[in-house]
Amino acid sequence: MKSYSLIDGVGITHTFDKVPQRIVSLVPSQTELLVDLGLESKIVGITKFCIHPQHLKSAKCIVGGTKNVNYDKIKALEPDIIICNKEENTLEIVENLRSVCPVWVTDILTVQDNLKMIDDLGKLLDCQVKAEYWISRLSFALSDFKQFTENKSVQKAAYFIWKNPYMVAGSENFINELLKLNHFENVFENQPRYPEIELQQIIKKTDLDLIFLSSEPYPFKEKDALEMMPLVTQAKIRLVDGEMFSWYGSRLLKALVYFKELHLKL
Structure with a gap:
């Protein structure tokens, strides 16, 4: 396949020659999302706080918490991509891990940021159909909820x-x-x-x-x-x-x- 480039949530451009196959996720909510995007088999490392779905902690390598990780464990997993978040993970962790492999950092402040993050991960990890499915479900539910709270x-x-x-x-x-x-x-x-x-x-x-x-x-x-x-x-x-x-x-x-x-x- 041709190489492709994408910009993450903090404005860093990443170029890939192939779709990442080995994922370390350092954000519990994003770990849950990756599973819902059909990527569970590609996840090789998670944090001790990645508790959804429940079985994941017994099936994947625990590499630490969100603010304190075991760098040697992560390196040993030979990941193709590490997925972080600007708020959940420290700048020091992100910068140190860049020597291991590309670090994709999200930054979620709004509901629209959330939808864009799902779309970005769909493109990054070649699961656009699943991403579009979740964006559609969430958009419909948001519209319904706004009607619920309208008055x-x-x-x-x-x-x-x-x-x-x-x-x-x-x-x-x-x-x-x-x-x-x-x-x-x-x-x-x-x-x-x-x-x-x-x-x-x-x-x-x-x-x-x-x-x-x-x-x-x-x-x-x-x-x-x-x-x-x-x-x-x-x-x-x-x-x-x-x-x-x-x-x-x-x-x-x-x-x-x-x-x-x-x-x-x-």
Whole structure:
């Protein structure tokens, strides 16, 4: 076949003489997507956080986490492509791995970024038909969900991702995008990324409607909600599935179903 060139999410042009056959994926949500694109047999290495589908961890080589990888293990796998993400993986990891093989880096901030990422992987890994299938399914589900939320009033929300110190989702991330999709106005959208906050900042927001405590990366539990409840009597506190708010790729299809159920419970 002829060589082909593609530009990844951070603007790096990659040229390939053949379709990559041995893939290391360092992003859990993208690992799930690769399986849904029919590429499971080509995946040779994953992180310890790549938990979907469940059987994958026992079938593939675990090369570390998303922020700390075993370079020797990855080299030994002789990958043709390593798939990373600008937020999930560190710049140091990406730069060090470029000496092993091409490193494809995604950057997902919006729903449209997500759809483009799927399209790009379809072209990169020669699975365009599957990619188009997922883009079509997601586009239809998104259209349906927008109709579902069309007449819902906007509610002000804070989305907690960490405790000790407390951290919330600000702007410039996929969580904020999905909050907006749900008609939840992120009260910390004026702050970048994932700011640390004091609970006093929440108490002062007397117009706050909802507080979401995520299951990841910090695993908030019922006891955390009970601790917070006396301080924020003006807002409903809800434990939410962090994967649904932060995982991109094909997971968005399940997330849209989850969001409908969440709205019915609010």
